[in-house]
Amino acid sequence: MSGVLRGILGARSLLRGPAITQRAGLVTKPARDPVGPTETAVGLTVFAVAILGPSGWVLANLEYYKKRE
Known part of the structure; x- marks a missing residue:
């Protein structure tokens, strides 16, 4: 299952273009x-x-909340 997820995430990253490194x-x-x-x-x-x-x-107000129907 994790291999499938990695494949899907890899394909999505190819569509977006180069990854931007955040520092x-x-x-x-x-x-x-x-x-x-x-x-x-x-x-x-x-x-x-x-x-x-x-x-x-x-x-x-616990008594009020208990009486509430």
Whole structure:
């Protein structure tokens, strides 16, 4: 089965033309502006609310969802 898939993918690549090699832009330098503690706290708070907020809402209203028909 994998040989068939390789053949199909090989045929598709021939139709598209030469492959373009993509290179990742890796940076080995330190950040230009260091992230401060305030920005870190705000970022962590936003992520926590975005992840835990909806699940907390469902748990707080669980009785409503159980009664729903």
